[in-house]
Amino acid sequence: MKGIVFTELLEMVEDAYGDEVLDRVITMSELPNNGSYSAVGTYDHAELVRLVLSLSKEVNEEVPTLLKAYGHRIFKVFERNYAQFFEGVDDAFSFLESIENHIHVEVRKLYPEAELPTFDSQRIDDHELRLTYVSSRKMGDFAHGLIEECMTHFGDKATVKIASMEDEGAKVNFVITR
Ligand code: HEM
CATH class of the missing domain: 3.90.1520.10 (H-NOX domain)
Incomplete structure (x- = not known):
């Protein structure tokens, strides 16, 4: 999955819930690169799934609503x-x-x-x-x-x-x- 899909998701989390939630979501997701994505890079789709699942737990919103x-x-x-x-x-x-x-x-x-x-x-x-x-x-x-x-x-x-x-x-x- 292209990096832009990750960078925009992380920005959305930061804008909507702030830095601390973003940090916790990144930590919970156990990402290989600690949440640093380049817009032009390509990453495993499974990482996106983990991020959205962690966000769902952290902010208590359903995955479909977040997606x-x-x-x-x-x-x-x-x-x-x-x-x-x-x-x-x-x-x-x-x-x-x-x-x-x-x-x-x-x-x-x-x-x-x-x-x-x-x-x-x-x-x-x-x-x-x-x-x-x-x-x-x-x-x-x-x-x-x-x-x-x-x-x-x-x-x-x-x-x-x-x-x-x-x-x-x-x-x-x-x-x-x-
Ligand atoms: C200017 C319009 C659009 C551009 C530039 C665009 C571009 C992209 C890009 C770059 C990706 C990511 C591919 C990857 O990460 O490997 C993507 C995925 C996707 N696009 Fe588009 N897209 C556009 C419009 C749309 C629209 C209108 C829809 C909805 C009907 C759509 C549905 C999707 C979906 C659902 C994915 C996720 C991959 C998947 O579900 O398998 N796109 N698109």
């Missing part, structure tokens, strides 16, 4: 750092439909070692989009937050619901209604 909040935050980071993916796109559904065949394709060119999910999309009509997330990393709650923030970014009032889940979260079916 969703983290999805909201990282979408804003993507807006700032990857403006090229937003150019010429003025519709949230079009943006979400382009993750699989455009955005993540370009991400993979930038970072060949990135571990990316796959998305299958089905446009029902102008008000409903169905997205199926598939990834062995089971980060559906993180995707949930990203999708919600994406709808907000494009000015759509929307509800994003998990319609069903398979393989313990390795496959998640989202229904997005606006």
